[in-house]
Amino acid sequence: MIALSHFNAALLFSIFASTVFGITQREGARDQLRYGLYCFAMFMGGLIAAGWVMWALRH
Amino acid sequence: MAEISAKKEVATQISSMPVLAPAIGWLIPGAGHLIQKRWIRGFLLMGSVVIMFVLGLLMQGRVYKPNGGDILDILGFIGDIGAGGLYIVTRALDKGQDIVAHATADYGTKYIIVAGLLNFICVADAYHIAIGKKS
Numbered sequence: 001m002i003a004l005s006h007f008n009a010a011l012l013f014s015i016f017a018s019t020v021f022g023i024t025q026r027e028g029a030r031d032q033l034r035y036g037l038y039c040f041a042m043f044m045g046g047l048i049a050a051g052w053v054m055w056a057l058r059h
Numbered sequence: 060m061a062e063i064s065a066k067k068e069v070a071t072q073i074s075s076m077p078v079l080a081p082a083i084g085w086l087i088p089g090a091g092h093l094i095q096k097r098w099i100r101g102f103l104l105m106g107s108v109v110i111m112f113v114l115g116l117l118m119q120g121r122v123y124k125p126n127g128g129d130i131l132d133i134l135g136f137i138g139d140i141g142a143g144g145l146y147i148v149t150r151a152l153d154k155g156q157d158i159v160a161h162a163t164a165d166y167g168t169k170y171i172i173v174a175g176l177l178n179f180i181c182v183a184d185a186y187h188i189a190i191g192k193k194s
Contacts, residue, residue: 001117001118002114002118003121003163003164004114004118004166006162006166009118009163009166009170012111012114013111013166013169013170013173015107016107016108016110016111016177017107017173018176018179019103019104019106019107019179020104020107020108020180020181021180023100023103023104023184024104024121024180024181024183024184027193027194044126
């Protein structure tokens with residue numbers, strides 16, 4: 001059994017989902033890499049934004 | 060004569076790939092790409108889906124069963140079944156939890172569902188390659 005922190009779980013989720021999105025949604029290695037990185041940035045950006053929203057709601 | 064039989068063989072391969080690639084890709088994540096000689100893509104997809112599914116199990120995520128009853132359980136099962144062979148082996152070995160006991164296990168449940176859903180996308184991509192819609 002493993003117990004990941006919330007951030008690590010979301011980070012790993014972002015890496016694997018971005019890999020699949022990049023490969024399947026674009027053609028050509030360059031576009032696939034760029035789209036994968038874009039998806040990863042959006043995942044992580046959304047994660048940090050959601051974290052700050054929750055912090056603001058709590059305070 | 061040999062040329063005709065070779066052409067027939069090629070025609071059979073072309074016609075069977077759109078069925079074979081998605082079927083194998085569903086059963087073994089990434090294999091739909093591998094049998095079409097997309098080695099790097101195939102191994103990356105296989106790694107992503109398999110690691111995500113296994114991490115979900117290690118986090119003690121819930122594995123949904125077909126007779127869930129509740130609509131959310133049925134949707135969870137549809138997501139899980141997308142992982143194909145991984146789901147079948149997991150059920151056969153009686154791995155995975157029936158009840159989510161803590162927050163990390165809830166993440167595990169989502170990992171398992173999303174691994175299956177991502178494999179559905181991989182299957183569709185393998186099909187598009189097989190019919191020539193994608194290179």
